[in-house]
Amino acid sequence: MAKPNDVAIYFDSSLCTGCKGCQVACKQWNELPAPLGHNVTEFSGSLQSPMDLNGDTRLIQTFHEEESGNKFQPINWAIGRRSCMHCTDAACVEVCSSHALFHDKNGIVNFDTEKCNGCQYCRTACPFDVPRFRPGDHKIDKCTACMDRLEKGGIPACVKTCQPEALRFGNRDEMIAKAKARVEVLKAKGFSKAEVYGETEMGGLHVIYVCKHGHEAYGLPTNPQKKAVYDSHKLFRPLGGIAAAATVAGLALSWISARKYHRDDLTIDEAKKTWTPEQQAKADAELKAALEEKEEK
Ligand code: SF4
Ligand code: SF4
Ligand code: SF4
Known part of the structure; x- marks a missing residue:
């Protein structure tokens, strides 16, 4: 199981604006090249780009949308984060x-x-x-959680750049407590599927999610297995x-x-x-x- 002094990246999907600043910061800090040139990345029709991780891309923001049934806000956006989860049972x-x-x-x-x-x-x-x-x-x-930054007392580049503070970094137990409190707020606002993901999966992940629309909406597996x-x-x-x-x-x-x-x-x-x-x-x-x-x- 995870230890009391473990750290974690916190990701709150309900605060994420999908700006992809984190994706860019990851590339920049870790000196990972991105293809340059006109139309070198095929347009997929999605805001998600690239569509998946690759050898030069450690992090992507994922975009899922579905009809809400609410005429004032017809689309529910589930903006997620796809990167290493830093499993305890890895x-x-x-x-x-x-x-x-x-x-x-x-x-x-x-x-x-x-x-x-x-x-x-x-x-x-x-x-x-x-x-x-x-x-x-x-x-x-x-993803290494920007270990070189952590070793110098810093925080991951993706967390550092996130303006709406959808990303945070700190003691894992504190991140879990923060996520649970946020879920309660979301439930009170009517998001009945809101939940925390990462507390127990794979012995405890070191990326703690607040899933506003439930973990399935973000492509996160139920009870993941090796x-x-x-x-x-x-x-x-x-x-x-x-x-x-x-x-x-x-x-x-x-x-x-x-x-x-x-x-x-x-x-x-x-x-x-x-x-x-x-x-x-x-x-x-x-x-x-x-x-x-x-x-x-
Ligand atoms: S996590 Fe933060 S930096 Fe990344 S897309 Fe969301 S709002 Fe932007
Ligand atoms: S097994 Fe867990 S720690 Fe290893 S690469 Fe996959 S998500 Fe990351
Ligand atoms: S913590 Fe991981 S995803 Fe975030 S910038 Fe560092 S290497 Fe990239």
Whole structure:
């Protein structure tokens, strides 16, 4: 479970104006490039742009709209935030054979780019489909809660830039209390589906949402679960490093298939197509070292 000194990002959907300042601040602070040029991003008909996360985009604001039945305000807007949730029970950390993904002492799920081998198992395991592959350097990228800013006593860039204070940052317990109080206000105003999301999901998230229209309206899963690849890794766990390295090297592919391994978004073969010869060599070396270590025991 989350610890008393953990921190969290607070997001209040009822205060968000959809300005996307947070998206821009994330790009700017983390030096993530955006495509430039006339019509390089196809118009989707939605205010949401880009439509999904990618290797250079750690955060997007999401836009869902539905008819309200109220002629004075005919559309209900559900403006959400899509980024890493910093799970306490983080599937990405558990499947990362390179130990590139790890929990920081404040509960945030951080990563070491140098250690990432680009295998993308973290993406396949994540219940929120968050980590993204960056073809340029064959690494995974995702939100770090701006750890470099936190280490200097600052707050995340997205939070810093949010004018209506839809985003806040602080002690996780305090953010939860704040969210619960806000939900009570919204319910009193007639938003009967208003609720807090993140207090208990995945052992406790470190992004706490106030969902004005209920979590489904923001595309947040009810009772999120680690994806199937996680179970396969967990079964491997008693074998220690061998299992993880074997999976990275692709040698466990048939074993996984035999257990009806299933992935919605990305197959192992698709992920392996992105591997460079250097990554394959690194994975093979990890496997060899793990096997030798096992033999010595
Ligand atoms: S900066 Fe604040 S108000 Fe603007 S889109 Fe982001 S969360 Fe919403
Ligand atoms: S949301 Fe996904 S990437 Fe983020 S900590 Fe949870 S499992 Fe990992
Ligand atoms: S905390 Fe930092 S890395 Fe995460 S979404 Fe906000 S600006 Fe981006």
